[in-house]
Amino acid sequence: MSMERGLRTGAVEIGTSLAFALAGAAAIWDSRRIGAGWGAEGPQSGTFPFWIGLFLVAASIGTLVQAVRAREESGLFVTWDQLRLVASVLVPTTIFVAAIPITGIYLASAALVAWFMHRLGGFGWGRSVAAGLATALVTFLVFEIWFLVALPKGPIETALGY
Amino acid sequence: MTLMGCSRRSLLIGAGAAVLATPALAQRAWEPTRPVQFIVPAGTGGGADQMARVIQGIVSKHKLMRQPMVVVNKAGGAGAEGFLEAKGARGNPHMIVITLSNLFTTPLATGVPFSWGDLTPVAMLALDEFVLWVNAESPWKTAQEFIAAAKQERLKLGGTGSKQEDQIIGVAMAKATGANLTYVPFRGGGEVAVQLVGRHIDASVNNPIEAVTHWRSGALRPLCVFDGQRLAGTEKITETASWSDIPTAKESGMDVEYLMLRGIFMPAGVQPAQLAFYEDLLGKVRETQEWRELMQQGAFNTTSLTGEAFRAWLTREEARHRGLMQEAGFVA
Amino acid sequence: MEEFGLLMQGFAVALEPQNMLLMLVGVVLGVLIGVLPGLGGANGIAILLPLTFAMPPVSAIIMLSCIYWGALFGGAITSILFNIPGEPWSVATTFDGYPMAQQGKAAEALTAAFTSSFVGAFVAIVMITFIAPVIAGFALRFGPPEFFAVMFLSFASFVGMSKGPALKTVCAMMLGFLLAAVGMDTVTGQLRMTFGSTEMIRGFDFLVAVIGLFGISEILCSIEDGLRFKGQRAKIDLKVVLRVWASLPRHWLLAMRSALIGCWMGITPAGATPASFMSYGVARRMSKNGASFGKGRIEGVIAPETAAHAAGTSALLPMLTLGVPGSPTAAVLLGGLIMWGLQPGPMLFTEQKDFVWGLIASMYLGNIAGLLVVLVAVPWFAAILRVPFSIIAAIILVVCAIGAFTVSNAEFDITLMLIFGVIGYVLKKLDYPLAPLVLALVLGDRTEEAFRQSLLISEGSLGVFFSNWLVSTIMAAGFALLLWPLISWLRGLLPGLPARRVRPA
Incomplete structure (x- = not known):
């Protein structure tokens, strides 16, 4: 079997339609709470989400049935090699996003740019770090100084008085 | 490249030291040492904004x-977003919030855990009036x-x-007179x-600034103002009035x-000197x-x-809003 | 012709060297604002507004309206190059603009986008110049039922042309509607589907979702085939501009139709975003090669861009004449007018003639200045694609994060953006169409709101949607468009009648 070579489309298809159904069910549940009827002066707050949730559940069950039927002949969603490439971008990005509340966006950005250049582009550490810092500095000047947009900041910026 | 990075860093450190030194030099009065965030718990373009x-x-x-x-709009959930941000910024002297009536109404209507007691009141800048408007072509010449x-x-x-606030006035009008009014909500006063x-629609309770130009052009007609005394402006807005x-x-x-509050607040837990700075600043603005x-x-x-007068006013208004909201059945 | 004289006077004011300089600065700043997603026109102008308080009102409005032009132009750039709409109204531009860039035709797509933006805006300005009062009166006829009808028409023109499997299209669209409904219900003030979370009160902002669904997911998709972007070896020089220009006159009918849709939507005021979707939908319906839309057709760039700019420009008209902004950006400009001591509204045109005509003159000149600036820069923009992936991808991610944050100054939105990126990646690979999702997300809550306001006014009677000729006509047009695939299909069944094959959604 060639199962080892990647994630099968059928599995992802089934998972996705289940997630859709779940979202629909959550909407239905919440709409029932706030009233999903047709009041004296038109629909209540929950009416639209309720019916939309219902449609969503119905459509996703339909997709689910199709996916289950076609499971056997479904191809690969993504090969492990491809997934590795995707992860090489997604994992650092996730760390970047997670780090923003702690370090602020500038330091995190510098690190992300440097990491990408070094790991994915094969640039030396010196140039990568310099480019990262330059990105952070330009961003800082553009947003914080010129446009006066306050972006998330960390301890370093606080120490510098911003 | 490295050299440049170095010199830049030392520059930044120099700048930081200079900023840190400023308060030491000016012992007498506190001053902001960083950009001040001005939070608007409403969307861009509205009255508070x-x-x-x-x-x-x-x-x-x-x-x-x-x-x-720096003005920052945090309009989500009828302003709940902005208030929660200010509540969470305890002790931060570089943040002020402008408030409107949603300071009282939003926590009551949505159940978001928040009240003005979670903030430090700085100053009431003004009160916004409400006027009952109808179309100039309508037959109604007076509120009666x-x-x-x-x-x-x-x-x-x-x-x-x-x-x-608009719906509260609508309900209060209906309660006081027995009129049949259907309230239709829109996004903004304009x-x-x-x-x-x-x-x-048949009528509105727009703030004066939202409707004045239509009054002058002869499209709208004011019927009454929801204040204890008449408005102050005596110069002619239209040819006759x-x-x-x-x-x-x-x-x-x-x-x-x-009347709607237009006031400025700070997060809780700020020092008196910091509060005094903003009181003074707003005094100069006025x-x-x-x-x-x-x-x-x-x-x-x-x-x-x-100060105390403002606090007393807030306490009174909060109680009044609770009463109004409860009567109207708006409390979550 | 008193107006004509005033307009010429306005030109004279706008052409003063100092004002010309402000114009240029404004356009460049605007392009920058438009390119950075999240830092949209409204934000940008709000931020720069205080700087203009020290200037004379005419200079200030010249600079601000040039920022507005620049932002309108700039929104298209990232849509075409990276599939990241810098502004909500450039979402429809990604549908064909990005495939063009992937095929190495980035410069062509950019030129077409800029030029048609210019045409759209120009038509709108001409309209403002000559028939402003008539149109302002027309805008007054739009109450909630009419507004709902317009929204319905936007959906109808778009539905039925999705390329995805029917069930998946329904799923995607319903998800869009659900996401749009999260947060506070504006009609009753109740919180919906927040499940007790304070972060959810804000709801899902359209831009945050789109940056993730389109931008981040595109990066993830494109690296599967190696760490690079497609279409980077395009030949780029300024001759491209001339070549594209030579081919553009063929599309004049499309451009005029799109400009009209745009003007209409700008005045109603439904705004530039639905205008761009509707115009794209209609262009595709009307085209003989409708099926090849979405694969890199130049018409798919011209239609939404022309409409978006015609709408963006004509949105200034209700602001000036009624004091009601047709777009968030116009709303902020409105605040500026008040600050300069000008009271927008019906009296502005009679009491502040100098200002109004100076503004209109600056619209003409600013639009021309904007076009020149961005066209000259086309090769540079397109050359961004040649920057190594490892550098540009990180910078895009950083810019996206900043964009997602600035929409409502919330760190949580950056996380949301990433989640949407992963969702977009999975949905794209599974053949779920993203366009219906985005359409539902951007128009969903306004449509529901208008529907419910209408029923409040009519005390629950659906007859309100057919209560006068205006709303009935729009509704009828909507139903006709909605049923079009069915009608063509029925016509195909009749023997002897040659009909175009249209795949029902």
Whole structure:
């Protein structure tokens, strides 16, 4: 079997339609709470989400049935090699996003740019770090100084008085 | 490259040291050492937003503060987002919030855990008035005529948002007179005024500044103002009438009074010196020509309070809003 | 012709060297604002507004309206190059613009986008110049039922042309509607589907979702085939501009139709975003090669861009004449007018003639200045694609994060953006169409709101949607468009009648 070579489309298809159904069910549940009827002066707050949730559940069950039927002949969603490439971008990005509340966006950005250049582009550490810092500095000047947009900041910026 | 990075870093450290040194030099009064965030718990373009941006403009034009002031809109959940942000910023002296009536109504209507006690009141800048408007082509010339008509048939009252000041006034009017009013919520005051000009609704309780131009163009007609006394402006807005010619609701036989707070708050737990800085800053803002023009254009009630008087006013208003909201059945 | 004289006077004011300089600065700043997603026109102008308080009102409005032009132009750049709409109204531009860039035709797509933006805006300005009062009166006729009808028409023109499997299209669209409904219900003030979370009160902002669904997911998709972007070897020089220009006159009918849709939507005021979707939908319906839309057709760039700019420009008209902004950006400009001591509304045109005509003159000149600036820069923009992936991808991610944050100054939105990126990646690979999702997300809550406001006004009677000729006509047009695939299909069944094959959604 060639199962080892990647994630099968059928599995992802089934998972996705289940997630859709779940979202629909959550909407239905919440709409029932706030009233999903047709009041004296038109629909209540929950009416639209309720019916939309219902449609969503119905459509996703339909997709689910199709996916289950076609499971056997479904191809690969993504090969492990491809997934590795995707992860090489997604994992650092996730760390970047997670780090923003702690370090602020500038330091995190510098690190992300440097990491990408070094790991994915094969640039030396010196140039990568310099480019990262330059990105952070330009961003800082553009947003914080010129446009006066306050972006998330960390301890370093606080120490510098911003 | 490395050299450049080095020199830049030392530059930054130098700048940081200079900033840190400033408060030491000026021992007497506290001053912001970083850009001040000015939170607007409402969307761009609304009354609170306009006022905040005018203040920002005045502060930067007259150089009233060394650090810049940055306006940040946090409108989500009828302002709950902005208030929660301020609540979470305990002790931060570089944040101020402008408030409108949603300071009282939002926590009551949505159940979001928040009250003005979670903030430090700085100053009441002004009170915004509410005027009952109808289309100039409608047959109603006075509030009495309008109410009489609303007892005959159901009339549509347009307003901004839901379970907020406009709807509260609507419910209070209905309660006081027995009129049949259907409240239709819209997104902003300007939109409400135009819907009234286009006769899609029968009346509105727009703030003066939102509807004044339509009054001058002859499209809308003011019937009464929901204040204890008449408005101050005596110069003619239209050919025949000035703000002070509009009767009060009480004169029109309707015991409804409502004014909206335009006030400034800080997060809780700030030091007295920091509070004093902003009180002083806002005092200077109020003395500028630009501010006076804004007050005049919008026919604002220029009552302004600070300190204990402001706190007492807030306590009273909060209780009154709870009562009004409970009566209207708006409490979550 | 008193107006004509005033307009010429306005030109004279706008052409003063100092004002010309402000114009240029404004356009460049605007392009920058438009390119950075999240830092949209409204934000940008709000931020720069205080700087203009020290200037004379005419200079200030010249600079601000040039920022507005620049932002309108700039929104298209990232849509075409990276599939990241810098502004909500450039979402429809990604549908064909990005495939063009992937095929190495980035410069062509950019030129077409800029030029048609210019045409759209120009038509709108001409309209403002000559028939402003008539149109302002027309805008007054739009109450909630009419507004709902317009929204319905936007959906109808778009539905039925999705390329995805029917069930998946329904799923995607319903998800869009659900996401749009999260947060506070504006009609009753109740919180919906927040499940007790304070972060959810804000709801899902359209831009945050789109940056993730389109931008981040595109990066993830494109690296599967190696760490690079497609279409980077395009030949780029300024001759491209001339070549594209030579081919553009063929599409004049399309451009005029799109400009009209745009003007209409701008005045109503439904705004530039639905205008761009509707125009794209209609262009595709009307085209003989409708099926090849979405694969890199130049018409798919011209239609939404022309409409978006015509709408963006004509949105200034209700602001000036009624004091009601047709777009968030116009709303902020409105605040500016008040600050300069001008009272927008019906009296502005009679009491502040100098200002109004100076503004209109600056619209003409600013639009021309904007076009020149961005066209000259086309090769540079297109050359961004040649920057190594490892550098540009990180910078895009950083810019996206900043964009997602600035929409409502919330760190949580950056996380949301990433989640949407992963969702977009999975949905794209599974053949779920993203366009219906985005359409539902951007128009969903306004549509529901208008529907419910209408029923409040009519006390629950659905007859309100057919209560006068205006709303009935729009509704009828909507139903016709909605049923079009069915009608063509029925016609195909009749023997002897040659009909175009249209696949029902």
